[in-house]
Amino acid sequence: MSLPERVIDGVVARDGEAVLDRLTQAWLLSFSSPHTRSAYGSDLAQWLAFCERHEIHPLRAVRVHGDAFARWLEPVSPRTLARKLSAISSWYAYATDEGVLESNPFTRVRRPKVERFQSETVGLTEDEARALVAAADATKGPTALRTAAFIRLMIELGPRVSEALSATVDDLGHQRGHRTLKIVGKGQKTRVRNLPPATAAALDAYLDDRARLAGVAREKLTGPLFATAGGRALDRADAYRLVVKVAKAAGLESKVTPHALRHTFATVASDRGASVKQLQQALGHSSSSTTDIYIHTRDNLERDPSQIVAAVIG
16 A cells, blocks of 8 residues: 555545545545544544554455454543444445445444443532632733633533634624524534623623734624634644643643533533533533433432442441
8 A cells, every 4th residue: 555645634545546535535525513524534544544554455454454453542442442433434334335345344343332321521520610710710921811711611601612612703692681602513503502791701801802902893803712813713732732721720630621621511500400401402412311421420429329338337
């Protein structure tokens, strides 16, 4: 096989292998979400790299190669491994549907069992969430207002990080006396969220300052809701670094990520009386079973029966 020459949506396209090239492009374009294309593209790139290293033509792979690839990926979490194998199987399923292959070699590749109601991400406690917001509010420097607004938005609204980063200034609005933010979720489904006063105030302070620096009136400001000094939208790496930096300033030792802030929103809201249906709508989940995962993960620790037994025994 020839060496990788170029990249299409994060996936290596191999010069001279037109079938692989066209198949990969068509498969990626079948997904409407840019985030899904990026994640699945990255997973496929790992599989193609494995094939390159072991001199396996991807279109001549068999089940044993898939099993070997799964071992090659270790150690990764069961959920991550299951997702990667699913993505590659999707690529082969697409190739089969298009008549490129007769069968999908990944159909019977062993995948790890993933607990339905278990997530590896755990939200912060209420005290930890308050500490994180306080640390964000106390941030100094030219990006301080953006940091404060981003942290509050993530904790108090709980969007996916991709949703927050793809939001634009024009997505802010007013409905029935409320400040709102239109969020475009998976499958391009939109939902309108009610901005809490503190979040709205943090966004106003940030956007007012951004308009001032740009030399335009606030109402003329356009572009990404969260932008770099150069005007481009923050990306996932920017968001991750921002959250980790604030968490460190807040003295939080546990791993804090943008996704952990989404879990924080769900668990705090649930503790304070929000129903699963309300959370499902707010989080943009197509199924309440996905919402249950967020809540169940917290309950495994907070409501562990060991505490009941220990209290009885003394």
